[in-house]
Amino acid sequence: MNYLMTKIMEQKSASYVSHLFMVLVQLGYTLLYFVTEASLNHGMSPHVYVTYRNLVAAVVMFPFAYFLERNERPKLTFCLFMEIFVLSLLGISVPLNMYFASLNYTNPTFLASMVNTIASLSFIIAVALRFEVVDLRNPRGVAKVLGTVISLAGVLIMSLYKGPVMRNLWRPLIHIPGKSAANNESWLKGSVLTVSSCIMWSVWFIMQAATLKRYPAQLSLTTWMGFVGAAQSAVYTVIVEHNSSAWSLGLNIDLWSTIYGGVVASGLIVYLQLWCTEKEGPVFVTMFNPLCTILVAALAYFIFGEKLYLGSIIGALIVTIGLYLLLWGKENDQKLCMKTKEKSQCGGEDPECTI
Template identity: 35%
Template structure:
């Protein structure tokens, strides 16, 4: 019995690690596919279409008798919400990933919880007590995160030589120079695309907390947004990608990545994250976010991608900022020590903000 209890206690830890492994696989595979010439617009469309193909039957089977009524205004809000957080965000992020690197894309995602917290403050869903230790930690966390964003966007620095570069021939060396050594201008532009995409995703997370109060069915909510984004993305892809050959799918890495991102990242990761949040809370889940950067760096080095010093420094700054904000957030929700006021001894509980949108981890 004790052994079974220990296994149950460890399940959230295994699930949280699997989530970050899933994201690391997405960064590495997506970057590899873009390097082969696949259109980012077509890729994002097929990815969302794959997710919709999985979610629609599940929603029909599980929610067909119990889903809340859908009004025109709710459908309109869901359509606009999908446009912001899926169509806009995923396209910008994919373009940024194409012009930078997998490690850069993974490092940039560490700013999502902090950006989410910033937007939550803007919408007055969160508060900062500047005279408290937790408030100071949050402010410092935001500052570290912004410093990390500026670092990865403007500073590339030297690189760590991949383990397999010496095995390539002269022909492949030319390919490496085109793929693994992007020009400084492309790197800066790609970094900006990544940041804008992550900021859009962070705003989407905050607005999601508001909309779920109006329409609480999470499965229908997610399914409709995937469907709406699929329809939006097909028009975006048709506008920006006129070459019909770019739309053809083959039994290769591109198809594997589309299925992986649609099924594993969009479907399985959401379920595992919900399991972790239910068992251990959102702070616990968000604490594992930097693991995706570690896994991505390991894969990138072995697969031949150059890791730049700017990505490492920026990633470290954002991880420090993330943990600073999470520590301040956790401090607010933990009962304080016994305090004395007006000669009476009592235990006071620090004010909890009531909204945990800043603790939500990225669901790309």
């Protein structure tokens, strides 16, 4: 019994740390949106940005991964490297290129809102792959299905309905040189790019959980994905970016956004997400996304004077409601799973737990 209580206390302590890490992750992402938008508006190619950002992340994380995980890092086989290659393709090079390219057609508030759909999309993919079991005979299963449907309805509203612009209450406190207002066609194009990137990230989060079981070295995995993702993005950028001057960086916002994106977003944040994914699971990592949406919307409207559209606000609220319905069902599933494991360790029956 003492052993069981000790394990429960350790799990609670790790849970508190996971919550703190995920709050820090969302704060880091919030600043990333505006730094990146300023850089892209300045004229930096989003594809060059993604390439440099991941290269910076890999270089910064390499010494930590090499020295701190030298005794924990499993041998890198060819099959494992190919798995990392696919992970980098699905979670680093392709979706990041699409995601930041869509910033040219939309705005930070829209992008931050759309990220909330990753939990619902991950749930759908997990059910399709039979990683997740849905029982419509209990409220938990109904909540997960209903939350997913509501979230996707919010996505459709944000993508197809732009709506009127909300009037700013005062002049922006911090001015970011802006781009011309996007028309409906550009908005739809940006929506398609954003949704596509979110679908790929949903697959990526599920794959991460499986890869970490075979390669439980978060720093090393982060470093490898940085190097491989940068190489993949570089190949793509060479094909689509024919202006050689796009690769040059001066002492301006382009350089600072690349350093911030590499060190914080593609380095520290990816490592913290991997750590939390291993401890709490992929759904836990996505449940904090609404915090970033709220922070981005508040800063965009009150500080940076960004345009807020009624469709984005309505859609974001609907997506958030659906997300927390889904997470309520998921959380109760995890509590039930924990109780069955406790009964099993106390000598009771060992019921099957499929969570």
